[in-house]
Each structure stands twice: as C-alpha cells, then as structure tokens.
Amino acid sequence: MLKVGVFVDAENIKFNGGYQLRYDILRRFAARANGTLLRLNTYLAFDQERARDDPEYAKKSYIYQQMVRDYGWKIIVKNVKRYTDEEGNITTKANADLDLAVDAMLQAENLDLILLVTGDGDFLQVVTALQNRGCRVELLGFQNVSKQLQRQVDAFYRGYLIPDLLPFPHEPRNEWGKTGSCVRGVCTKWFPDKGYGFLRFIRDVSPNLWITDPRDPESPYESVFCHINELAEELTPEMMMNRETVVEFHLKESDVDDGLIATNVRLVYAPT
Incomplete structure (x- = not known):
C-alpha cells in the first residue's frame, strides 16, 4: 500500500494564491490513490506580539489551528520574527523552510510518495535528495511556483484546478461539475x-x-x-x-x- 506524506508551506501558499485553502480537500487529494496518509504536516505562522495586543487575532488563529487539527493535520507553529534594518524599517518573517525540509528528509525512509505544497524554489535540492532516496515527489502550488521546481518533481498540480480546494466566495453553495456550477x-x-x-x-x-x-x-x-x-x-x-x-x-x-x-x-x- 502506498505510504504518503504531505508537507504544506502554509505561508508561501497563503501569499501566492492559496488563501483559504481547504485542508479537508487537500487530504482527500493526497489520498486519491487509496494511499495511507502517514504524515500530514502544515507549517503555520503565528505572531505572538500581535496576539498580545489583538485578542481577536489570537482567537481567530487558535480557532483556525483547531479546525485544521480536526482534519487530522499536525501543525508546526512558526513564530513571527521582526527585523529592523539600518533605516528603521521593520520586516516580519516566519520561515518554515528548514523545518519542513528536515522533517521531509527524516520521514523519507517511511514514505513512498511525498506531496509538497509550496512554490518556493529553495526546495529544489530537497526534492532531488528525496527522489534519490526512492520517494516519488509531487508538487502542488498556485502562483509564483518555481519553474525549476516544477521540472524537477515527478508531477506538478496547479491548485486552482483541484475541485473545491479553494472556495468560490461568490458561490457559497457551489456544486463543482454540476450544471450551473x-x-x-x-x-x-x-x-x-x-x-x-x-x-x-x-x-x-x-x-x-x-x-x-x-x-x-x-x-x-x-x-x-x-x-x-x-x-x-x-x-x-x-x-x-x-x-x-x-x-x-x-x-x-x-x-x-x-x-x-x-x-x-x-x-x-x-x-x-
């Protein structure tokens, strides 16, 4: 039986067309060949400083995290860090690349198929290493997906095309594929x-x-x-x-x- 692992670079997806991605549909997509889902990891950003000053943000973040957990996903929280340059400009970052790469490499010996949900070209060498360890690596992304990454993986899927993976805000009760949908x-x-x-x-x-x-x-x-x-x-x-x-x-x-x-x-x- 096919052993499957899914690793979601949530911040990259969020800012590159995949906002409101449905984790229940993603899970079904990953298991479409009746595979056994051994790993379901998603790496989410959380702004601790903002949460202290904005209770509504904290509440929504915790509710969202719990909803994703209810679908059977393991959440790896990456706290947002702030950096100030010489001109006093503040930038925020919650990079999960290293955590995701290490987790995927450590789990590779237990998996037959790895689905990476990202568009970040920094994962190119990780994909090559996973393939060299005998894993089939597939990629799902929306916008700004590295061309090199698309060519290196065994299959690439444009997330927009997966039925119901993203909701239609103007069609809340949409029945994908039905006449009128x-x-x-x-x-x-x-x-x-x-x-x-x-x-x-x-x-x-x-x-x-x-x-x-x-x-x-x-x-x-x-x-x-x-x-x-x-x-x-x-x-x-x-x-x-x-x-x-x-x-x-x-x-x-x-x-x-x-x-x-x-x-x-x-x-x-x-x-x-």
Missing part, C-alpha cells in the same frame, strides 16, 4: 479565426489525473465548448492559447448537443 480549468484548443475553443476541467479528484484526454472513459476530465463572446475583457486569444492560463467559468447545458458550454469566463491566473 462554477469551475476552474484551462483552454486545450482555441481557434482565433473562428472565435471559439474548448476548455477542460477536472470533474472529480481521481487517481487517473494523468489521463488528460476527456474522450477516454477513465479520464476524470471533461471538455466544454466556449465562444469568444463569453470571455471577459481581460482575456485575449493569446492568453487562451497558453495552457498555463487558468480561467473560471459557469457550466451550462448546450442547446445543440448533450455537451456543456462555458459562460461568464473570467481570468484566474496567467503566467508572466
């Missing part, structure tokens, strides 16, 4: 001369995420028709033709066939 996906084909193309989204979390062709009956992906009139102003044909561009759209039944069409297509993420 809101989903996130990428454009697989775009015909600028014809003014239409096809989008693809993950219908449900599955061990077959490598089967990206929606025509395969075992594929968890679904294809959706999209007309240029449904694109928001900021979306250009060039952006649509880039497979890294992530869009958000509503699903509607087609009047022509049994398929789905995309409406109200908005930009979520575009590579720089």
Whole structure:
C-alpha cells in the first residue's frame, strides 16, 4: 500500500494564491490513490506580539489551528520574527523552510510518495535528495511556483484546478461539475479565426489525473465548448492559447448537443 506524506508551506501558499485553502480537500487529494496518509504536516505562522495586543487575532488563529487539527493535520507553529534594518524599517518573517525540509528528509525512509505544497524554489535540492532516496515527489502550488521546481518533481498540480480546494466566495453553495456550477480549468484548443475553443476541467479528484484526454472513459476530465463572446475583457486569444492560463467559468447545458458550454469566463491566473 502506498505510504504518503504531505508537507504544506502554509505561508508561501497563503501569499501566492492559496488563501483559504481547504485542508479537508487537500487530504482527500493526497489520498486519491487509496494511499495511507502517514504524515500530514502544515507549517503555520503565528505572531505572538500581535496576539498580545489583538485578542481577536489570537482567537481567530487558535480557532483556525483547531479546525485544521480536526482534519487530522499536525501543525508546526512558526513564530513571527521582526527585523529592523539600518533605516528603521521593520520586516516580519516566519520561515518554515528548514523545518519542513528536515522533517521531509527524516520521514523519507517511511514514505513512498511525498506531496509538497509550496512554490518556493529553495526546495529544489530537497526534492532531488528525496527522489534519490526512492520517494516519488509531487508538487502542488498556485502562483509564483518555481519553474525549476516544477521540472524537477515527478508531477506538478496547479491548485486552482483541484475541485473545491479553494472556495468560490461568490458561490457559497457551489456544486463543482454540476450544471450551473462554477469551475476552474484551462483552454486545450482555441481557434482565433473562428472565435471559439474548448476548455477542460477536472470533474472529480481521481487517481487517473494523468489521463488528460476527456474522450477516454477513465479520464476524470471533461471538455466544454466556449465562444469568444463569453470571455471577459481581460482575456485575449493569446492568453487562451497558453495552457498555463487558468480561467473560471459557469457550466451550462448546450442547446445543440448533450455537451456543456462555458459562460461568464473570467481570468484566474496567467503566467508572466
């Protein structure tokens, strides 16, 4: 049985598109191949100085930590440190890189698969070392994910595309994949001369995420028709033709066939 460990660089994710990440969904994603979750570590920042002066901050932090624990995660709290430069400017930092790297290396001999949730390129050597010890290393990130890190890992997943991993603030009761629901996906084909193309989204979390062709009956992906009139102003044909561009759209039944069409297509993420 596949032994799995998950290590979340929570601060990096929080400030790079993953704010409000749902730890219950992340846990399901990590165990999608019926693996045994041996380690579930997340490294959270806590500002002790602010907590002393702001009871509301302290209360919300403790409630959030307890909620994450209730999902079965081990929380490693990193206290925020303040640094003052020569000009008197104060910066704060709660770096968990070293703790995460050491924990992952120490646990490597007990694990078959390690899921790193981060975008920090500083983990490049850690990934290589873990792979050399026989672990498969996968990466999940949102924005500002190191290109070198993406190339080094065994698989990279853009967090925006994982069903329900991030909530839709404007769709509190969203049922991902259902007609009328809101989903996130990428454009697989775009015909600028014809003014239409096809989008693809993950219908449900599955061990077959490598089967990206929606025509395969075992594929968890679904294809959706999209007309240029449904694109928001900021979306250009060039952006649509880039497979890294992530869009958000509503699903509607087609009047022509049994398929789905995309409406109200908005930009979520575009590579720089």
